[in-house]
Amino acid sequence: MTTKIEISGVGKTFPVRGGGAFTALRDTTLDIAEGEFLVVVGPSGCGKSTLLDLLGGLTRPTTGRILLDGAEITGPALDRGVVFQQYALLPWRSALRNVEFGLEAKGLGRRERAETARHYLDLVGLSGFEDRYPHELSGGMKQRVAIARSLAYDPGVLLMDEPFAALDAQTRDSLQDELLRIWERTGKTVVFITHGIDEAVYLGGRVAVLTSRPGRVKEVVDIDLGPRHETEDLRSSPEFAEHRHRVWSLLRDEVRAARRLDVPRPRREAVGLG
């Protein structure tokens, strides 16, 4: 197993307006193997997006370091593709031209760009929609374009921050299958953040559960369900339920802890202690 990403003792602190600091992540350590599909879950506000931003190089860790292929991540680069919950498409460009966007940065010629963009739109099931503008596409289609755009410049790592959260359940299920198919075909390393336990278990080869804030890795659960397309209605199987329960129990305790953090502490005099 080759390590693709090495997260060692990473902490992230943000300055707070009016003084002080807020710790979003503390001492987070995790190795991600080349070609694995790793899902990250955790209570709201525990630092999942912060972790993804760090992997994307959009911010730098306050402590610790993150290595990609043995070299420290110091900024965004084309070796990592990022897909967010909101499609982030350029509204004035057609689907094809949106996918071509990253290829322009790579310096590809016009014809090669168009061919590559067509190939990736086909891969995400959007052949025939190349000339549509974002406002002419459904939410699921827009997200497919965003995925095609990230895949087109062939990054080794795909970073996905709740990419299907805004979609209806049916579209989400079919995009999950499509993503797994693409992952199997391309062998990319995927780091996928979600709030959905079912989604985590369905997609992940491993699921990392983070603690309530400041986030740390509480446990990494191995999901040994084999290739997902080999079992019909896998989500209804006892094995799936077992894994789901394991992740759910780990998360439940953290969600409770997070809620306690969110309740404003009563002032001493208000409860008669002062």
Ligand SMILES: Nc1ncnc2c1ncn2[C@@H]1O[C@H](COP(=O)(O)OP(=O)(O)OP(=O)(O)O)[C@@H](O)[C@H]1O
């Ligand atoms: N730029 C920033 N400045 C100050 N605080 C920040 C900043 N970015 C994030 N935070 C804080 O860090 C914590 C973690 O945020 P983050 O978005 O990573 O959580 P999350 O786990 O992705 O949350 P959710 O599940 O609700 O999307 C939050 O409390 C947030 O308010």
